[in-house]
Amino acid sequence: MSQNAEKVIDHFELFRGPEYTEMFANKKCMFEDPAPAEELERVKEWTKSWEYREKNFARGSLTINPAKACQPLGAVFAALGFEATLPFVHGSQGCTAYYRSHFSRHFKEPTAAVSSSMSEDAAVLGGQNNLIDGLANSFALYKPKMIAVSTTCMAEVIGDDLNAFIKNAKEKGVIPAELDVPFAHTPAFVGSHVTGYDNALKGIIDHFWNGKAGTTPKLERKPNGKLNFIGGFDGYTVGNMREIKRLFELMGVEYTFIGDNSDVWDTPSDGEFRMYDGGTTLEDAANAIHAMRPSRCRSFARRRRWI
Amino acid sequence: MSGNAIEEIKERNNKLISEVLEAYPEKSAKKRAKHLGSYEAEKGECGVKSNIKTIPGVMTIRGCAYAGSKGVVWGPIKDMVHISHGPVGCGQYSWASRRNYFVGTTGVDAFGTLQFTSDFQENDIVFGGDKKLSKLIDELEVLFPLSRGISIQSECPIGLIGDDIEAVSRKKSKEIGKTIVPVRCEGFRGISQSLGHHIANDAVRDWVLDKQTGKPARFESTPYDVAIIGDYNIGGDAWSSRLLLEEIGLRIIAQWPGDGTLAEMESTPHAKLNLIHCYRSMNYISRHMEEKYGIPWIEYNFFGPTKIVESLRNIASNFDDKIKEGAERVIAKYQIMSDAVIAKYRPRLEGKKVMLFVGGLRPRHVIGAYEDLGMDVVGTGYEFGHNDDYQRTTHYVKDGTLIYDDINSFEFEKFVERVKPDLVGSGIKEKYIFQKMGVPFRQMHSWDYSGPYHGYDGFAVFARDMDMAINAPVWKLTKAPY
Numbered sequence: 050m051s052q053n054a055e056k057v058i059d060h061f062e063l064f065r066g067p068e069y070t071e072m073f074a075n076k077k078c079m080f081e082d083p084a085p086a087e088e089l090e091r092v093k094e095w096t097k098s099w100e101y102r103e104k105n106f107a108r109g110s111l112t113i114n115p116a117k118a119c120q121p122l123g124a125v126f127a128a129l130g131f132e133a134t135l136p137f138v139h140g141s142q143g144c145t146a147y148y149r150s151h152f153s154r155h156f157k158e159p160t161a162a163v164s165s166s167m168s169e170d171a172a173v174l175g176g177q178n179n180l181i182d183g184l185a186n187s188f189a190l191y192k193p194k195m196i197a198v199s200t201t202c203m204a205e206v207i208g209d210d211l212n213a214f215i216k217n218a219k220e221k222g223v224i225p226a227e228l229d230v231p232f233a234h235t236p237a238f239v240g241s242h243v244t245g246y247d248n249a250l251k252g253i254i255d256h257f258w259n260g261k262a263g264t265t266p267k268l269e270r271k272p273n274g275k276l277n278f279i280g281g282f283d284g285y286t287v288g289n290m291r292e293i294k295r296l297f298e299l300m301g302v303e304y305t306f307i308g309d310n311s312d313v314w315d316t317p318s319d320g321e322f323r324m325y326d327g328g329t330t331l332e333d334a335a336n337a338i339h340a341m342r343p344s345r346c347r348s349f350a351r352r353r354r355w356i
Numbered sequence: 357m358s359g360n361a362i363e364e365i366k367e368r369n370n371k372l373i374s375e376v377l378e379a380y381p382e383k384s385a386k387k388r389a390k391h392l393g394s395y396e397a398e399k400g401e402c403g404v405k406s407n408i409k410t411i412p413g414v415m416t417i418r419g420c421a422y423a424g425s426k427g428v429v430w431g432p433i434k435d436m437v438h439i440s441h442g443p444v445g446c447g448q449y450s451w452a453s454r455r456n457y458f459v460g461t462t463g464v465d466a467f468g469t470l471q472f473t474s475d476f477q478e479n480d481i482v483f484g485g486d487k488k489l490s491k492l493i494d495e496l497e498v499l500f501p502l503s504r505g506i507s508i509q510s511e512c513p514i515g516l517i518g519d520d521i522e523a524v525s526r527k528k529s530k531e532i533g534k535t536i537v538p539v540r541c542e543g544f545r546g547i548s549q550s551l552g553h554h555i556a557n558d559a560v561r562d563w564v565l566d567k568q569t570g571k572p573a574r575f576e577s578t579p580y581d582v583a584i585i586g587d588y589n590i591g592g593d594a595w596s597s598r599l600l601l602e603e604i605g606l607r608i609i610a611q612w613p614g615d616g617t618l619a620e621m622e623s624t625p626h627a628k629l630n631l632i633h634c635y636r637s638m639n640y641i642s643r644h645m646e647e648k649y650g651i652p653w654i655e656y657n658f659f660g661p662t663k664i665v666e667s668l669r670n671i672a673s674n675f676d677d678k679i680k681e682g683a684e685r686v687i688a689k690y691q692i693m694s695d696a697v698i699a700k701y702r703p704r705l706e707g708k709k710v711m712l713f714v715g716g717l718r719p720r721h722v723i724g725a726y727e728d729l730g731m732d733v734v735g736t737g738y739e740f741g742h743n744d745d746y747q748r749t750t751h752y753v754k755d756g757t758l759i760y761d762d763i764n765s766f767e768f769e770k771f772v773e774r775v776k777p778d779l780v781g782s783g784i785k786e787k788y789i790f791q792k793m794g795v796p797f798r799q800m801h802s803w804d805y806s807g808p809y810h811g812y813d814g815f816a817v818f819a820r821d822m823d824m825a826i827n828a829p830v831w832k833l834t835k836a837p838y
Contacts, residue, residue, distance in 0.1 A: 050689075052813040054696035057820040060457065060592045060807050072599060073459050080609055081435070082574060082619035084465055084502045092502055093464045104498050110491035111499075112444065112475035119445025141512055141543040142410055143420025147449035149785045154453070159788045161765070166410040172516060172544045183413030185381050190414060190766040202443055203512040203544050206481060223381070237443035238476045238513065320794040320835040322769065 119237035120245025122148050123282050124199035125162050127249040130280075130308030132328040133194035135187055136162040139180050139209065140201025155284060156314040161324050163187045167203060176204055180214045184230070185223035191324065195331060196224075198232035199249055205236035212262055226264075229331060231256030246282045250308055257335040268338045275303045277337050277344035280310075287315045305329070305337045307344070365734075365756040368774075369394045372758075376770050384411050391762055397755035402746040404761045406738065409547045415765040417713070417785060418739050422446050424552020425541030426509035428637055429560075432456035432588055432613035433621070434466040435504040436535075437496055440473040441489065441521065442511025446543070447473040455802050456588045457595070458615045465502045472496070481513055486524050493528045493536070504618040505535035507559075515542035525563070535618060537563040548740035548762075550636065550716065557640035564621050565645075573609075573626040574619065580675065581609045583627040585642060585653075586634035589614020591807015596814045597633070597658050603689075604672060604682035625649045629674055631656055633810075636716030636745055658810040660725030660818075661694040690812040698728060701819040704827055706730035708778040711771070713763050713786070714800045715739045720749040722781070722800065725809070725818055735775060737763050765789070779826050794834035796825040 051058060051066035063069065077083050084092075095101055121138050125148045128136035138145045145164035152160040165183035167176045184196060198211055211232040219226045233252030235245040260267040276297075280290055290311035297304045312327025373392045377385040388411065393403040410416045419427075422440075427450045430438050440447025451471040460466025474480070474488055493506060506528075508521050521538040529536040539559045541552045582601065587594035594614040601608055609627055610620035624630070625645060630653035632642050642653040654674070656667035665687050672683035708731045712719050719736040726733055736753060737760035738745055746759070753759070758775065760767060765786075772780060772795060780790045781800040790797045798804050798821060806821050808814035 050693065050813075052693060052816050054693060054700050054816060057697075057816045059817045059820075063808070063813060063817075064592055064595060068599060069595060072595070072602065076598075076608070076611070076615075077459070079575060080611075080620055080623065081617045082504070089461065089465055089502065093461060096463060101499070108495050108499075110474065110488045111495040112473045114451075114471050115444055115448065115473065115475060117444060118448045119443050122445065122449075137413070141420050142416060142418055143423050143543045144445070146417070146419040146423070146785070147446070150453070150783075151449045153784050153788060157788060159792070160785070161415070163413045163415045164410075165412040166416065166547075167412075168409060168544055168547055179412045182384070182411070185413070186384050186411060187413035187415070189381050189384075190379055190764075201512065201543075202445075203516065206513050206516040236478070237445045238481050239478050241444070316792060318792045318794075318834050320792075322789050322792045 117241040118151070119242060120235035120240060120248065121199045121201055121237060122151065123242035123245030123247070124197070124233060124235045124249035125152070125160075126242070126282055126310065127246045127253070127308050128197035128199070129160070129313050130306075130310040130328055131195055131197070131253065131334060132330045133325040134328060135191055135193035135196050137165070137183065137187060137196045137198045138162060138201060139165045139176060139183070139198055139211065140167050140204035142166040144201040152314070156287070158314045158316065159322070159324070160314075161191070163191070172203060172207060175207060176209045177214045177217065180209070180211075181218040181221060181223055184215070184218045188224045188228065193325070195229040195231070197249060197253060198230060199235040199245065202237045205234065205238075216262070229256065229261070243282050250279065253334065254307065254337070257331070258338045268335060270338050272341065273339040275305060275340040277305050277307055277340040279307050279344055287311045305333050305340060307334065307337055362756040366394045369756070369758045372771060372774050376767050379766065384414070387411055388767075391760065392767070393759050395750065395753045395755060395757040395759055400750055402749055402753075402759045404746060404759050406746055406761045407547070407550065407740070407742040408762075410762060416762060417764065417783065418548040418762060420543035420549065421541045421545040421552030421555060422509060422511055422543045423450065424549030424637070424740075425539050425556040426450060427454055428549065428588070429553055429556035429613055430507045430509060430537075430539065432458070432468060433507070433616050433618060434458040434460050434468050435502075435617045435619075436507055437467050437472055437500060437503045437505075438507045438509055439489075439492065440471070440511060441485070441508050442474065442513050443476040444473055446511045447471045454588070455590045455805070455807065456614050457592050458589070463500075467500065467503060476511075476513060481517055484517060484519050485514070486519050486521070489519075489521065489524050490528060493524075493532065497532050503534070505537065507537040507539055509539050510542045512543045515540065515544070535564060535567070550740040550742070553637040554640050557638065557644075560621060560641055561644050564618070565625060568622045568625065573623055575609070575623075577626055578607055579628060580606045580679065581627050582606050582629045582631055583610040583624045584608055584631050584633070585610075585612065585624070586632045586638035587611065587614050587810070588634070590801075591803045591809070593808045593810035593814060596808040596811035599813070600658070600664070600668065600686060600811050601631070601671070603686045604668060605679045606671075606675070625651065627651055629654065629671075631671060633658065634717045635748070636741060657721055657724065658814070659722045660728040660815055661690075661698075661812065662728055663724040664812060664815075694812055694815055697816045697819050701823050702730045704823050705819075707732065708826055709734045709775070710779045710781060711735035711758075711775060711777040712780075712800060713737050713739070713760070713768065713782040716741050716745060718800055720745070720752040722809075723752040725815060726822075728815070729819055729822065731779075731822070734758060734777060735760065735771060737761050769793075779822065792834075794831060796828065796831060798822065798825050
């Protein structure tokens with residue numbers, strides 16, 4: 050037996066021991082109906098050939114190991130760049146679980162986001178009740194300053210109208226009328242995660258600059274010479290944002306970061322869990338309208354120039 | 357523990373639950389109240405409702421049916437290609453994120469760590485994706501000739517736009533002469549991963565097992581043929597389990613899903629006994645095989661020596677003296693090592709309190725392993741367990757254990773703050789929250805990149821890891837010095 054209490058070995062070494070390697074060989078030949086060894090070898094060599102390469106590139110319908118994700122992931126990323134903002138993904142709850150896991154695995158930090166947990170009945174009847182209940186519950190439990198709503202495939206395919214639902218939620222009084230609830234439609238079958246980032250950020254900016262979905266007057270721009278900076282969907286946002294701030298300070302630039310998630314994904318391990326930390330203040334998000342045009346952004350992480 | 361102390365704990369639990377419920381809007385508070393409670397030994401029940409629709413906006417830990425089907429049941433089948441059929445996201449976030457280990461040559465005869473998707477675009481939503489699926493299958497055949505079959509894991513849009521993946525499967529299966537399994541595991545179905553398991557099991561029944569009816573086995577049967585069902589081989593769990601069962605004299609003719617193959621799935625109806633570890637995800641197919649083929653099934657537990665011994669004897673009791681003696685021999689053989697593990701780690705872990713929240717089996721199944729190390733599980737709950745899981749839990753938990761069904765981030769944080777366990781065992785979405793609170797944490801889905809934890813070999817790893825987590829000096833540094 051390879052295992053022993055004095056020097057515990059785990060999967061890294063344990064399964065290289067003779068008792069296991071023999072077991073694997075036996076399982077394979079007796080029960081797995083494996084391809085004959087020569088056939089395996091032949092195909093393996095063939096996968097390294099030019100012919101394989103050509104066939105691989107000729108794929109038109111099959112996608113393998115793509116280097117992209119879907120829109121709502123980008124929307125969550127953008128939403129977390131604002132102070133005390135809770136990303137709210139309207140649709141199936143699996144999506145939200147996946148975004149949170151995906152980001153937590155990357156940053157090794159907690160990632161807050163909630164779902165309206167739509168299921169089969171909502172697919173038939175629409176998700177308004179889910180959205181209204183979801184806003185009520187998430188506001189009560191997590192006390193955000195802003196809730197940024199996006200959508201999953203399901204909500205998009207059935208055509209839920211976020212604008213209407215959010216207005217109805219406020220009319221019902223489940224959330225305060227003044228609570229900032231920007232939204233963006235983020236169908237996963239259009240573009241990629243960077244498209245979702247763009248849509249979400251546009252939704253948030255639109256909300257603050259253009260009258261909060263028709264509930265307040267639009268802001269009037271009075272240029273103040275400041276610079277707006279948008280970091281885009283950047284996996285190194287924590288370090289990069291801080292470095293760029295440092296450079297701006299050195300140069301004496303007056304700036305606003307629109308969507309600064311460098312703190313929320315780097316909270317201290319000091320005995321206190323902070324669900325929210327840092328982020329562009331809602332006031333700054335609104336005042337960003339007065340900055341120089343166009344804004345500066347990291348071109349490869351954003352797709353469109355619209356501000 | 358004295359009766360008084362238990363009553364105090366139940367009081368504390370009730371108070372804690374009331375406080376937590378106060379934060380909710382009334383409608384939701386009423387609902388959540390039914391999912392939180394303490395185990396009452398006298399009543400013999402956990403007293404919580406389960407397997408109910410998730411309340412919107414609470415930050416549930418639950419996932420969806422696609423995860424239960426592609427991620428859990430079908431994904432680990434190594435020699436089939438599993439297509440995430442729909443937009444790119446679902447396949448992406450579940451790409452090689454589960455540690456279901458396998459032996460094979462990736463891209464040649466094993467495909468688990470590749471992401472195959474039909475990458476649905478707006479066109480596909482509008483005009484349907486059946487044509488694309490058909491072409492996609494042809495492209496798979498060109499590049500992966502040694503795959504034994506294909507499964508089509510449906511994402512949300514498939515069920516909403518009315519695609520006919522069953523027709524495509526039948527047609528293409530005839531064309532390419534391989535098994536093609538359409539699985540209707542769209543994420544909006546059901547209320548958690550659980551219905552995904554059920555749908556996946558039904559697909560195994562309808563598109564794999566039924567097609568084998570009447571066909572002979574690939575091998576000569578023996579009276580000792582068994583199947584291991586519902587072990588996902590996380591970090592090699594199924595391997596350290598298989599070893600023991602082979603050592604007692606049984607022949608494992610099929611093991612799935614972990615390190616599983618289509619051939620093994622097909623062979624399973626030739627087993628004399630089905631051994632199921634994860635009851636929640638695989639009870640459906642086990643019941644079917646009992647009904648249709650007359651194969652009995654039993655649940656077993658390979659977490660920690662106490663449960664291993666009990667399970668080995670229970671399994672052996674279904675066979676002749678050769679196996680029964682084999683069980684005793686194996687138990688004696690490993691006794692020395694497991695005693696040494698306990699002698700080494702128990703003194704460092706005695707009396708430590710644990711709060712768990714895992715999926716559908718482990719919230720009860722691992723309790724024995726913790727108790728073998730002298731640890732106390734003071735709170736547990738399931739993401740997607742059903743009534744029968746909570747029933748089974750009554751045989752594991754102590755009087756007064758805090759029980760929480762479908763706990764959310766808010767509740768979990770409050771409970772841990774007040775109960776102050778020495779260790780929390782849950783998933784990646786919870787890990788960093790509690791570590792920042794200064795509470796040691798071990799992931800109990802992925803074994804925190806460790807494992808195996810099943811069997812005797814696994815118990816040593818489990819003990820080492822719990823000790824490493826709880827007794828790491830770093831925890832003295834997390835409280836701010838000011």
